[in-house]
Amino acid sequence: MTETATDQEIDQLVWSIVQHSANPHDQLNYVRHAQGRAAGHAAALMAATQHWGDTDAPLLFTQAVSALQALAQGGADGVVPARLASQAMFHLARWHRLGYGVAVDTPTGIDWYRRGAELGDTRCLINLGRYTAERDVPAGMALFEQAAARGNASAYCFMAHHDKDRFEQHMLAAVQDADPFSMYCYGFYLCDRAGSDADRASHRHWIERAAELGETEACNYLGVGAAYGRHGMTRDHDAARYWLRKGGRFGGANCMFALGRLLLDLGEDEVLEAMVCLHHASMLGDARAQAMLGGRLLWRSKTAQAQTDGIVWLRASAAQNQSYGIYLLAEALRNGRGTEVDLTEAAHWYQKGADNGDSDCQAYLGLAYNRGAGVEQDMARAHNLFSIASLQGNAWATFLLGLTFECAWGTERDPKAAFDCFMQAANGGESRAAYRVGYAYLTGVLTELDKPAAVRWLRKAAALGNADAKTALGLMLLNGDGVEVNATEAFKWLRQAAAQDDASALREIGLLYACGDAVDQDMEQATRYMGRAASQGDQQAVAWLDAHCPKKPQWLDKLLTFKQEDGQAGEGGEGRNAADNSDS
16 A cells, blocks of 8 residues: 555545546545645646536545545554554544535544544644533643644644633744644734734734645635735735635635635626636535625526526525525525526525525515515515614615605604605615605605705716606706706706606607707607607506507507517616615
8 A cells, every 4th residue: 555644645645536536526525625735726626617517426535535544444453654544534534524525424523533643643633622622621732732742833723722811822832833724823813903004014924924835714814805905905906816816726715706706896807717716616615606606697697507507506505594695596586587486485585584684685575575575465574674674774775664654554654754764775875765855855745845955866866877866857957947957968867767768758758859849859759759658658658649649650569569568577686786676
């Protein structure tokens, strides 16, 4: 039997067994096993991607388990040196404890640590000490001390956790061996307690040294810090890419996810690498990556297969209780995106997210109860859910809460409370709330009449993309209602609202073309705009067409017939601002 003296040789042994497997979980278990070491993770992830979906193929990792068990048994029989056998025991313990290639079996994992510790393996001593200290701190500390006495200084890192009075003394001892994990922990501790960014910068070298040696948590710390200006770091996307790519090369799914998210934030030029990163992290089980990948596939892809894959990833994320994955899955089920519409299951997932404290899910669950969509209608419960989500600062929920006060849905009518909610939500950037504030000032409903304030708020709502606000603002400018007449600007806002298929804007532009106000008279254009407004259900446009086009052209008949037969699918989105466009 070939002697195996290092982790790298163990990695080579495992890889020689699983590299040609047709089951992707073999290669993924290898990546998990070798995380933190330069062990050919890219090739393993490429193979896993190639075979993704072939989960019925035979698993070969069991052969790796058998090979390490043979090494361990050889130590017991005296055929294999004790140091080699104990090293095999260490990896067998991790595999059983974490479920790499075998079912999670903590007792068996601890037993392998115990057997390795009996042979003097310091890593087995340390990990046995960690479990022992959970119920007997002195006994665990004794095991750490044995490992330290045998030359493994990283044991001091775990001593520090249980001996706070000598925390810094232990940590200083832990980093003497240049153990990556210990250096990361020490650097994190120093940076976390630093009083200024300058102090953090002076301590960050510990984390940088750990990251260079392959500690993926250190790579993630530095990468995310540079990407978003956290941990007292200056935004530096090049540095972020460097650290996150390094962490990914060492098998860190957290770094793969963070890099994928960053590259998507940076724009379309780097989408391909971003999607590869998210897919690799998703295969490795990162629930955040699964949610982001699933959402991207579902709302950005053009093919049915990609959208189906998106649902699969969202279900995987939701199964891990990841809030964003739960929210997106519920959205997909509500809108019939990548799957059949299922309001009952959508409500089930919204409830899951609401139970986790997710304010978006609370708001959508409230909307379901408000409408009786997938659940029995309960206006009072809807009002309470909107209140809970609003207390968390959710602007859309605050807007919906305002509607309940305005319309007496599940609570008494309270115009002042309604207006206050709309104002709060509008200040939080909610466009529909900003429109409601402007409309309230315009009409004197809910608050005092104030045309200049109405114009200000309608402009804010229009700038945020609200079609109703664009239409109202356009009409005010056209008619000089509370503002100087400005036909050019009025037509601009109406055109923008019409581009969003706002029926009122379409109708008003049709009237402008019909009368020749602000634009040259053009009955053909008037008819087209009125036709589009009528197809949206605008009865004034229908009446105009009946009066002016009793014999409708063929294109108009087709448009109206198509729209009457076309179902009105709900709207969703991959982002947290993907809210329902209707008011209630």
